Amino acid sequence: MENIIHQARRDDSRAVWKIRNHPANRCWFNTTEAISFGSHDGWFENKYFKNNENKCFVLEQSGAVAGYCRFDLNEDDGYIISIALDPGYQGRGLGNELLSGALRLIGAGKSILAEVKRENSASLRLFEKNNFIKYKEDKENIYLKYKC
Numbered sequence: 001m002e003n004i005i006h007q008a009r010r011d012d013s014r015a016v017w018k019i020r021n022h023p024a025n026r027c028w029f030n031t032t033e034a035i036s037f038g039s040h041d042g043w044f045e046n047k048y049f050k051n052n053e054n055k056c057f058v059l060e061q062s063g064a065v066a067g068y069c070r071f072d073l074n075e076d077d078g079y080i081i082s083i084a085l086d087p088g089y090q091g092r093g094l095g096n097e098l099l100s101g102a103l104r105l106i107g108a109g110k111s112i113l114a115e116v117k118r119e120n121s122a123s124l125r126l127f128e129k130n131n132f133i134k135y136k137e138d139k140e141n142i143y144l145k146y147k148c
């Protein structure tokens with residue numbers, strides 16, 4: 001099956017929203033509430049199409065968006081990363097393919113931080129496998145930094 005990783009297009013908004021909003025995924029994010037498509041769509045446009053410093057990549061399998069990987073600039077001029085796959089595509093190595101591919105596409109230059117809930121073993125393993133190093137932790141989260 002052919003997998004393609006590319007920068008998100010404007011019309012990938014709905015697919016990204018569905019993945020972000022899936023109840024099985026939401027529990028792992030900072031904001032766990034469902035988001036309406038209207039509010040997501042405006043945010044998506046502002047974030048990735050009016051500001052070209054933020055980047056969102058998607059992995060397509062046979063033409064369907066299976067997951068996204070976002071790099072959002074933070075106030076320290078580094079990126080905060082967020083990655084998620086549609087639950088139907090999880091646990092088959094695609095998270096690794098998407099993360100490693102997106103890191104190659106974004107290139108070196110800025111620091112990349114990941115904030116992961118302590119119980120999220122798949123995500124922790126995924127980041128560690130891709131050269132993210134733990135640099136702090138608190139009661140809820142583990143914080144990792146990408147080592148280029």
Ligand SMILES: CC(C)(COP(=O)(O)OP(=O)(O)OC[C@H]1O[C@@H](n2cnc3c(N)ncnc32)[C@H](O)[C@@H]1OP(=O)(O)O)[C@@H](O)C(=O)NCCC(=O)NCCS
Nearest residue numbers: 028083084085090091092093094095096121122123125126
């Ligand atoms: C986190 C996520 C992107 C990982 O993608 P994935 O395709 O499911 O993961 P992969 O199949 O590429 O596996 C990555 C590693 O995690 C391990 N892993 C996968 N699922 C796991 C699980 N449920 N528990 C423990 N380890 C797991 C894999 O074995 C692999 O490690 P290995 O190569 O040493 O065997 C995906 O599961 C997801 O979208 N989760 C919900 C949203 C989320 O948690 N996002 C991250 C927020 S910080």
